[in-house]
Amino acid sequence: MNRIDRESRIVVIGGGTGLSVLLKGLKKLTTNVTAVVTVSDDGGSSGRLRAELGVLPPGDIRSCLVALADTETLMDEVIQHRFQTGEGLKGHSLGNLLLVAMTEITGDFITAIKEVSKVLKVRGNVLPATLEHVTLKALMSDGKMVSGETLIRNYKYKIERLFLKPEYCRPVPETLNAIRDADAIIVGPGSLYTSIIPNLLVDGVVDAIADSNAVTMYVSNIMTEQGETDDFTAYDHLKVILEHINKQIFNYVIMNSGNIDKYRLERYKEEKAIPVRKALQEINDLGVKVIEEDLVSQADFAWHDSDKLAKVIMKTIGR
Incomplete structure (x- = not known):
């Protein structure tokens, strides 16, 4: 190449x-x-977060961030982790919750994506x-x-x-x-x-x-x-x-x-x-x-x- x-x-x-x-x-x-x-997903964890919190569905964004992560590490697994139990938590991906939390903290979905990209050392950019x-x-x-x-x-x-x-x-x-x-x-x-x-x-x-x-x-x-x-x-x-x-x-x-x-x-x-x-x-x-x-x-x-x-x-x- x-x-x-x-x-x-x-x-x-x-x-x-x-x-x-x-x-x-x-x-x-x-x-x-x-x-x-x-960002039209309305099913699964993304759909629930969208309906309950009025946020953009983060699931596909999360998957792309992990796919572009510099190395496949334990942190990647943590981001992809889906809770199996817990009232309100079951079925949610930790990465989805992290993107939602970061959006609330920064006040902007694009900035939230950029901050999570830093954590994962993403090679490239992910945009809705x-x-x-x-x-x-x-x-x-x-x-x-x-x-x-x-x-x-x-x-x-x-x-x-x-x-x-x-x-x-x-x-x-x-x-x-x-x-x-x-x-x-x-x-x-x-x-x-x-x-x-x-x-x-x-x-x-x-x-x-x-x-x-x-x-x-x-x-x-x-x-x-x-x-x-x-x-x-x-x-x-x-x-x-x-x-x-x-x-x-x-x-x-x-x-x-x-x-x-x-x-x-x-x-x-x-x-x-x-x-x-x-x-x-x-x-x-x-x-x-x-x-x-x-x-x-x-x-x-x-x-x-x-x-x-x-x-x-x-x-x-x-x-």
Whole structure:
């Protein structure tokens, strides 16, 4: 990896497990990465804190901070620790509580993230897409409008279109600046409707991507996701994003060509998930180049391998 590649300014956009997996690999290869994270979560510990205290959901932010931590230490485990007992505490992550406490002390969520970043010696920056308290809404295939990420995930009909409430939510200025100055912008991997698209619906984010001179990539998921992307091809994922943003912003689509063993495929049958099919011609017809590599990890789940994915991304930037 040459010096120019290591100093490339990289912005990754998403949320959930997919974004954390990518960041773990990138931090080994670059010194300049910014994660832009969705804040529409309303489930689990984040959802409870959001409902009870009126704070932004900290869960995805916390996961990205730990993923970018300089070394995996006992402190990382402490931040990720989830209480198993205790009235009011059970189910909460200590890192979530720390971010909420730091926000109350500093009076500012961005400052709170920066202070926790110092504790973890984070390599890079983590920013929310917006500081507004947004609710994810979806028009479903039965014509009903459903509010809230959790209800949308569990609704029995397909998602037709996503919206944010308020519709015109303000972006974080630092987020737009990072996007405009980026050498590379990576969207995904992650849940299409609940981790990726919400970031792109924040006012100004897509325009900033379009105005930048960065090379742009979409990282396709390895497996479909029950209730969100049943039977979706890589082209279907891409098409849904472009329909929501009304612009073609991608130079490349990165997808897995590696084998997923029968053991893992059997496990995913319970979730009615299958490997994402490629649909190469449809993607090429959009003017987007396809990069296929063996990206699957050796873990029990068919996730991306952090190091493999990061190396492909850095190689693509080097082109």
